[in-house]
Amino acid sequence: MRWIERALACAALAALPAAAQQSPAAPSAHFVVVLDAAHGGTDPGGRLAGGQAEKAATLALSVRLRSLLAARGIAVVTTRESDTTLDPNSRAAIANHAKAQVCLSLHVSESGSGVHLFVSSLAPAQSSLFLPWKTAQAALVTRSLALAGALNASLQHAGLNVTLGRTSLPGLDSMTCPAVAVELAPERAQDGTVTAEPDDADYRAKAAAALAAAVLEFRLEPRQP
Numbered sequence: 001m002r003w004i005e006r007a008l009a010c011a012a013l014a015a016l017p018a019a020a021q022q023s024p025a026a027p028s029a030h031f032v033v034v035l036d037a038a039h040g041g042t043d044p045g046g047r048l049a050g051g052q053a054e055k056a057a058t059l060a061l062s063v064r065l066r067s068l069l070a071a072r073g074i075a076v077v078t079t080r081e082s083d084t085t086l087d088p089n090s091r092a093a094i095a096n097h098a099k100a101q102v103c104l105s106l107h108v109s110e111s112g113s114g115v116h117l118f119v120s121s122l123a124p125a126q127s128s129l130f131l132p133w134k135t136a137q138a139a140l141v142t143r144s145l146a147l148a149g150a151l152n153a154s155l156q157h158a159g160l161n162v163t164l165g166r167t168s169l170p171g172l173d174s175m176t177c178p179a180v181a182v183e184l185a186p187e188r189a190q191d192g193t194v195t196a197e198p199d200d201a202d203y204r205a206k207a208a209a210a211l212a213a214a215v216l217e218f219r220l221e222p223r224q225p
């Protein structure tokens with residue numbers, strides 16, 4: 001497991017939100033997963049080799065993952081169900097209102113290989129009633145790292161190449177749930193040749209199945225480290 005510090009390859013990020021007060025999500029008896037299909041509407045994100053906009057690829061991944069989780073009885077909240085524009089604050093607001101136990105922000109990229117997992121680069125902070133909105137994730141970073149670990153294990157078990165990293169993302173940094181940005185990149189052979197593009201249905205299904213399995217595994221873990 002190797003943690004690197006870099007920005008998401010697609011990195012189409014809006015301006016930082018204004019400071020606001022937000023209390024961390026209260027523990028919930030229900031297990032809720034938030035799926036955040038990145039980009040959308042006027043923000044196309046990157047472009048895949050086949051010409052598809054990233055915003056369409058992230059929505060397809062979200063739909064697939066939602067279907068897999070719902071079939072296993074998991075409550076899923078999505079930040080968008082269509083090609084709509086959403087700023088990072090709105091995404092975090094939806095996630096925080098849902099009081100979710102898992103938040104996955106979904107990206108798709110032509111850069112790199114396999115699946116990139118990013119946890120907020122904020123330093124872990126003690127949970128308190130009031131944290132600044134733009135750094136609310138600080139209280140959850142330890143749980144987010146545990147979530148990334150579960151995702152990493154499941155993806156590797158499925159034979160997918162995984163890169164772990166820390167980054168600062170306006171939406172993710174404001175989420176009061178264990179949160180990981182998942183970026184699906186092409187599957188590549190040892191020599192770098194692309195063996196499956198991120199919009200390949202079988203490849204996407206394989207990655208979604210591994211992500212869903214990890215969420216189910218994470219649900220069984222104790223809430224506090």
Ligand SMILES: [Zn+2]
Binds near residue numbers: 011046054106108
């Ligand atoms: Zn993106």
